Amino acid sequence: MANEAMWGIHAGRTGDADALFLKQGCIAIGWAAMGDLSSLSADREAFKQRYVQAYPEAKKGGIATVSGIPYRFLHEMKTGDLVIYPSKQDKLVHIGRVEGGYQYLPAKDHGYPHRRNVSWLRQVPRLQFTQGALYEIGSALSLFQVKSYAEEFRAAVEGKSGEAVSVDEDATVAVVSEEIEDTTRDFVLKRLAQEFKGLPLEDFVVHLLQCMGYHARKTRVNEPSVDVIAHKDHLGIEPPIIKVQVKSSSSTVSDKDVSALYGKLSPGEYGLFVTLGGYSPACRNFEQGKGNLRLIDGDELVDLIFVHYEQFDARHKGLLPLRRIYVPQVLDNG
Incomplete structure (x- = not known):
């Protein structure tokens, strides 16, 4: 059998x-x-x-x-x-x-x-x-x-x-919760890569930053290293000013790209690099030495989406369809 x-x-x-x-x-x-x-x-x-x-x-x-x-x-x-x-x-x-x-x-x-x-x-x-x-x-x-x-x-x-499996004894609860989260993360990243390839991802990052409470706008097309400008004030003249570069590729970002963004920062400005992929160790080392630089990879971008998804407009929710569900949480009996 x-x-x-x-x-x-x-x-x-x-x-x-x-x-x-x-x-x-x-x-x-x-x-x-x-x-x-x-x-x-x-x-x-x-x-x-x-x-x-x-x-x-x-x-x-x-x-x-x-x-x-x-x-x-x-x-x-x-x-x-x-x-x-x-x-x-x-x-x-x-x-x-x-x-x-x-x-x-x-x-x-x-x-x-x-x-x-x-x-x-x-x-x-x-x-x-x-x-x-x-x-x-x-x-x-x-x-x-x-x-x-x-x-x-x-x-x-x-x-x-013959008997119901006790939740306390079910070691698979943690595995299931992790698999559900991983599946959702994979879906979001694949959807972003499919629906927001290239310039559309810049528009998406603008909308995400707006949902986070920033005023954000795209820069001129083909402006090197800076795709989006974000700021807290309405006019965009009060610090801090955030300059953002966006990469829709799932490949690893090189330190050359990160350095190019950082070179665009004036005193008092901040740099934000957003990618669907990841960063090389050299990029992360460079980030650690710069207090005004932030690198957001695909996983952290998904985290931000989960936190601010309810503020998305109907168009972006339609392009990235998600619904709230509850998943099991591991019980701590210690």
Whole structure:
């Protein structure tokens, strides 16, 4: 039993296939426009091409990942594999075993024509699993392999988990909190790199500084080393004056770039360098020796965004869509 693969599956965004899964003893995926998948060769490229033909409006960046799901459903999932289905309807985790090969049944349910029969072995309350296991089966993908916490689900199939996992004893809480934060940080940085490449990032930094209480404006286009001027007074004539350079690249900033910004500072002025990437050790050493210089890397930029996001205008919130959620905090029982 320990050798079979384990798959997680979701029943649509709102759990609309829940009754199909549990009442008809099957699992299913959408992609109805792709037609009968068994007519394709056992090759990911064939699935990718069929997906592009079926959904020409699909975004290019995610085609390989999304088209890989029907491929895995047909060719990687095997009879005997275990299936984990966290139901949004009854709040139970249903565990089953794949009983047969791929079937194409467009007449039965137009939304989910690609099916495989499953015998459901056990249904387990969510509270009997660690936070880490629940996080893994909460994947954003509709079909995915369960690996990190597979043994925990196997134990549930064998009836070895019967009580709710105490939060105090759940060592995965810290891991989950960190993974959620890391995922959000990665999303923000990727979104910034995608939506604010080049000059638009300067506009974003202007808006962020305004949300922080500064008056900020862009300098003339192509002015070397200084992209933004920020100040506290309305006219911009009272110190301190902050000169800002912005880099939208994710590469490491060199000390040459930082020195160029610093060379633009007059007595009493401050320098701020903002990048989506990081800084070389020489840059950090240079910063430590200068009381009027501040280097903001991608991680610290995300921190500032989190703090001031509620002050963003509708346009910037739309370009960087986030919503407030609560994540577990590790309990200190010391």
